[in-house]
Amino acid sequence: MTPTIKDVAKLANTSKSTVSRYLNGKPVKKQTEEAVRRAIAELNYHPNMNARRLVLDKTQEIGIVVDDITNRFYSAILKGVRRILDANGYDCVFYTLGLHHRKETDFLDLLYEGQVDGLIFVSFMRRSEDDVEEMKASSFPVVLIGDDAGVNEIPSIDVDNSSGVIDVVNYLYRIGHRDIAYISGPDGAAATKARMEGYQASIARLGLKLNPDLIVVSDWSNKGGYTAMQQLLEVGGFTAVVASNDESAFGAMSAMQEQGYNIPKDFSIVGFDDIDISSWSYPSLTTVRQPFEQMGSNAAQMLLEMIDSDGERSYSRDLLKPQLIVRSSCLTL
Structure with a gap:
């Protein structure tokens, strides 16, 4: 016959209510917990989930x-x-x-x-x-x-996507950058708007000039970042780039390196997400880690x-x- 909670209690030398407490994740004495666990294993007992749900x-x-x-x-x-x-x-x-x-x-x-x-x-x-x-x-x-x-x-x-980008721009400002380009993300992503707002707010708060030509859109892919960086290099006039995700940051790095630029000697770049490869790339990528x-x-x-x-x-x-x-x-x- 299928073992019951009564059988488990009898073998563990305890009460049915104590076994029920254990099965429902409630605290029981350590010695009793071990006895109930052994009894369950010995009897191959499985709780009746339908009955439990009704109760x-x-x-x-x-x-x-x-x-x-x-x-x-x-x-x-x-x-x-x-x-x-x-x-x-x-x-x-x-x-x-x-x-x-x-x-x-x-x-x-x-x-x-x-x-x-x-x-x-x-x-x-x-x-x-x-x-x-x-x-x-x-x-x-x-x-x-x-x-x-x-x-x-x-x-x-x-x-707090906006706060993350604000931290990035503030960091770049602290280390001397004043002309900071931005690679935005796809319209369908919820974070795109908040990260753009963080960029625009921090540029304004620091008293820097917001140059629309230094803002380009990507689809958050490597290829999208690569294409966006090509556009920015044609415009010029910046020393640092904030990419709104790591994938586009790596695409942007490829475009810069392909044209003979050195990172970070010629351009600084920051991403967002802290994907695994960010710490292994060369150079390793400054970025924003999400919790x-x-x-x-x-x-x-x-x-x-x-x-x-x-x-x-x-x-x-x-x-x-x-x-x-x-x-x-x-x-x-």
């Missing part, structure tokens, strides 16, 4: 919806989410928008149908106000990572607080401070 009125599962499973930054975010959820006895179920052009709001059905206790939506693309309003109207526990489309009363977490794992853990903690308060929401737009990482791609003038 708790919860699935103990959280849905994580990502727009693109190939995005290199999401693994660190998901690691942070898992760390908090695992510690609190929740499982993760991962979903992706995939190739079928599903919308994030399509996954709200998981909440309406009681398949998950809450949802974390992960996307660095711009969200539509209508979609975020629909998420807000659901009244279920929902947390956004990335853009909130300016909608209040829905919890969200993002990097991806912290974003995930904060989002999970925020969601669990909502679940524990029966879905009650307190609006929070949590912008995490990125970190300037100084390496070898900039020269003091």
Whole structure:
């Protein structure tokens, strides 16, 4: 016969309530915990999850919806989410928008149908106000990572992208640069606007001249950065370049080196993201590190607080401070 929680309690010489506390992640005495663990292994006991869900009125599962499973930054975010959820006895179920052009709001059905206790939506693309309003109207526990489309009363977490670029421009100014070019990003990315605002604000605050000819757009790829840098070299009149992501920074470096320029002797360059190759390139790239794992853990903690308060929401737009990482791609003038 299939072993029950009563069998586990008897073999572990403890009560059913103590075994239940252990199974639900509640603290028990270390000696008792070891006895319960041995009993579970010996009996090959598996909790009846359906019965557990009926008692708790919860699935103990959280849905994580990502727009693109190939995005290199999401693994660190998901690691942070898992760390908090695992510690609190929740499982993760991962979903992706995939190739079928599903919308994030399509996954709200998981909440309406009681398949998950809450949802974390992960996307660095711009969200539509209508979609975020629909998420807000659901009244279920929902947390956004990335853009909130300016909608209040829905919890969200993002990097303070504007602050990151401001730190970069201020750093370049401190080491003597006054003519600073900028490689922007694609319109569809939520961070593009904030990073551009950070560049423009810092240029104005430092009393520098904003030259529109020194601002070019890229698609955040190596090729896009390469093409953008070719445009900037035709214009000239700058000593440093802020690339709004690392991929375009490396493309820009290739364009400069191809034309015989030395980095950082002829031009200084800074990126944004701190991807793995940034510390291994030559020269190593000064850049901005994003706290991806912290974003995930904060989002999970925020969601669990909502679940524990029966879905009650307190609006929070949590912008995490990125970190300037100084390496070898900039020269003091």
